[in-house]
Amino acid sequence: MRPERVSRWFVTASALFFVGFHAAMAVAAPRRVVVTLGLYGFVLHVLFGKAYALVPSYFNRDLAWDRGPAVQFPLSVLGTAGLALAPFGPPWLQPVGTTLWAGGVAVFLGTVGWTIRGNVTGAATGTGGPNAHREPVDRTANVAVPIALGYLTLAAGGALATTAGFESMLPQQLSHLLAAGTAALFVFGVGFRLFPRFLVAEAPRPVVTVVIAAGAGGPALLAFGLFDPELLLVGGVIEAVAVVGFVLSYIVLFLRSERRRVGFYAVLLAVVAGVVGIGLGLVLAVTGRSPALVTAHYRAMLAGFLGLTVVGAAFQFYPPAVGVWPYANDRTALVTIGLLGGGLGVQLLGLIGRFGWIISVGTAAGALGALLYTYLLLAAFARRWQ
Incomplete structure (x- = not known):
């Protein structure tokens, strides 16, 4: 199984969870639902996929079990979906979702852990040639x-x-x-x-x-x-x-x-959001838990620092301009980044400044940005499927 194909499975699932994450914020879903869709769904799925593709080469090894990603994928997707729906479903959904999700994690840990077992500290990097320095x-x-x-x-x-x-x-x-x-x-x-x-x-x-x-x-x-x-x-x-x-x-x-490729600007916004998010976290540690600040903190870190970093890296791995669908280009990618970053900024302004009426504007912009991001990824993948 080729690492690139494995990554696309997880990245596609991640993008769909990204849409769900922003939709959940837009409809003011419970925090546990939002965090599950954003962290367990969006962030961790792309992490799993890219780890399978990158970590073996970074540790100068081959993936120990080629079927590991295929075994993990349904466990992680179904487990995350179960955890996200648990607040609205029957009592058994939470333990079932947790068991499925943890089972997927066990497959991931076993596969990646066994892959790097002889080089746990990463002393062998696989780095050479023009990158030896x-x-x-x-x-x-x-x-x-x-x-x-x-x-x-x-x-x-x-x-x-x-x-x-x-x-x-x-x-x-x-x-x-x-x-x-x-x-x-x-x-x-x-x-x-x-x-x-x-x-x-x-x-x-x-x-x-x-x-x-x-x-x-x-x-x-x-x-x-x-x-x-x-x-x-x-x-x-x-x-x-x-x-x-x-x-x-x-x-x-x-x-x-x-170089000034489109994905780099997403990561630039991500690091700005990271500073804001970590600052809000320190304020919470000193002053106590204000619900609005807690929400602002986790959204800045999850949708901003982690989320926009993922978006930027994805646009580098899967350039929007290679997409075969209409409007799959760098201009649409810049609009996507603007909607995601600007929407988050508006949300934070509304949460911190107690301007509740503008939060919905920010969440709507973020949801549209997530849809465009998913569209651009699928457009890039469509070329590979042809």
């Missing part, structure tokens, strides 16, 4: 992957234990383990390998080390200190160091680069 940064970036897998293991185990009645973790703790511990760490690790190559520029090596180190420790403090104000603040500061360091690194790469 990037090996020190690549080696540091690889360290993020096994740590992110560890957080994913902890979250899946915690979800199963809670479903079994042990009440080991609350949904907010699971979300932080998955968003900050798994997804953000993958963004840091894979991003430091991808973006310097995309932009043909050099990332500052000392900053890479700081980002990976802070990104490795911050999520645990955030998740397990969620109801301990002092520990939460420490975790927030450490995670802020990681996010701000990554933001500065990307801005340096962007300014040093002569």
Whole structure:
């Protein structure tokens, strides 16, 4: 099974969940539904797909089990759908959805873990030729992957234990383990390998080390200190160091680069949203949980930092201009990025400024942006299906 085809399965499912995520925000669905569609559905599915395609080569290995992605795919999709619908369905839907989702995670962890078992720290990077000078940064970036897998293991185990009645973790703790511990760490690790190559520029090596180190420790403090104000603040500061360091690194790469491809602008908006989101998180750690600020924080991080980073990387892997359908081009991609970024900005303004009437404008813009993003991806995939 070719890695590119595996990625398209997961990326397509991710895009459909992205539409659902924005639709859920637009109709003011319960927070648990929104977070499930955005984090478990959109972010993690694209992470799974690209990890299968990229991690083996980054660790100078071949994928250990070619059928692993095909086995995981239905488990993850059905499990996520079940978890998203659980608040509206029968009582058995939550445990069934959790079991299916955790089963998919187990397949992913087993396949990727067995793939890198002889090179867990990523010392062998597969880097050579014209990119040989990037090996020190690549080696540091690889360290993020096994740590992110560890957080994913902890979250899946915690979800199963809670479903079994042990009440080991609350949904907010699971979300932080998955968003900050798994997804953000993958963004840091894979991003430091991808973006310097995309932009043909050099990332500052000392900053890479700081980002990976802070990104490795911050999520645990955030998740397990969620109801301990002092520990939460420490975790927030450490995670802020990681996010701000990554933001500065990307801005340096962007300014040093002569390339100006459409996806790069999405990531530029993503890092701005990351600074806003992490700032809101620190405010929450200091002042307490205002419902509006909590919503603004998770939307800035999930739809903004993680979401727009995914969109930018996807437009680089699957350029809109190769699409075979009408209006599949960079101009439509820029409109898509504007709708997603602008819609998020309007939402945050409404939430922070208590202008409730404009939040619906922002969510409507985001939903339209998600539809256009999905259209552009499917248009690019259609060329490969011909």
